[in-house]
Amino acid sequence: MRRVSQRQSRLSSAQAAELQRAYRSDGDLAARERLIEAYLPLARSLAHRFADRGEQVEDLVQVGSIGLIKAVDRFEPARGDLAAFAVATIVGEIRRHLRDKGTLIRVPRRQQETTMRLGHARRRLTRRLQRAPTHLELVAAGEITTSELAEAARVSDARSPLALMDDAPALSADDVFHASEDRVAVSTGMRALHRRERQALRCRYYDDMSQTEVAAALGISQTHASRLLASGLAKLRANLDGNSDSSVSSELDSGHGDSRRRPGRAA
Structure with a gap:
């Protein structure tokens, strides 16, 4: 994950933490606005990383800004660094937008x-x-x-x-979560998982985050994130084994332990 510079955030970690505490504890909306304003350059910088995907950069900046607002509203100081959480949330929001827009492309x-x-x-x-x-x-x-x-x-x-x-x-573990025929089975299986396992899997596959970004988003170590992903996928595969009409389980068998990203994707 790209390191956030002081120039991009214009806030020190201590200043960001203090503003976040003021917003979370006291409902200080001015502190919230200050955080959003301070990290907008970060959202713009991350949006430009996706400029070659066929979308207008300004549209991506708007999407990244939405991700930033979500990050500020959801972040809990106990999780650690707001900047790392913001990066993961912004990138996830942009990737989800690009994925969803891709379904709107007209095919002959x-x-x-x-x-x-x-x-x-x-x-x-x-x-x-x-x-x-x-x-x-x-x-x-x-x-x-x-x-x-x-x-x-x-x-x-x-x-x-x-x-x-x-x-x-036919399918990789990544693709399982985007296969329309299997979404109902996957959704049912997901509900049987522990909350943190569901969160990790949603970050990794629905929000398209890397394992590093999952760890940052959940405020845990990469080792812990890896364990959550592995245990969650193992349980999900077991939950799907009884569904003879679904191809998901066999595909998870072939790809659940592979945390490698596709070429060109930041780790």
Whole structure:
């Protein structure tokens, strides 16, 4: 995670802590406004990191500012450093915005039909094999052609359930949380977890934070964050094992312990 400079925040850690205490304890709205104003340069700086994603920078700055306000309102001084918590919250807000905006991109009808055919083919072969098929198996079974697989790959982004890797099962642990067909099962499984495990998983997968950012957002060590993520995923996988119609459990088996980020993502 990028280190927050004094120039970006214009407040020392002690000053920020004092303002936060005034806001949290006394309801001092002037202290809240001072914190937001002081950390706005940080929100702008973080927004510029995502300037190559096809969004107007000023729009990203607005989204980052919303994340900053959430950080100031949610932060508890006992968690440690407000700046670290703000970075994690701002980045999570921007990433969620970009992810959600991505679903609004218009895809040509022919490509939509190809993607739907691939989904139907995958489900048919999954029922036949009693496991998620590889792409080689999909082609060999005559369910879809290699050119159609390539077309589906172009349509899907890095978070799609159709993100293709040679001869690999369909979904990664990251993608599980964005697969619409599995959201109900995942939501039910999440409710059975401890509160801190749910918080860690939501930060990591829904808010798209790195493990370092999860630790900062929850005010815990990276080691503790790693344990929460591992235990939460293990329990979630166990909760999903009884759902024979869901492919989530087998995919968690293949990816739950991997905390590596996709290329180009800050740790």
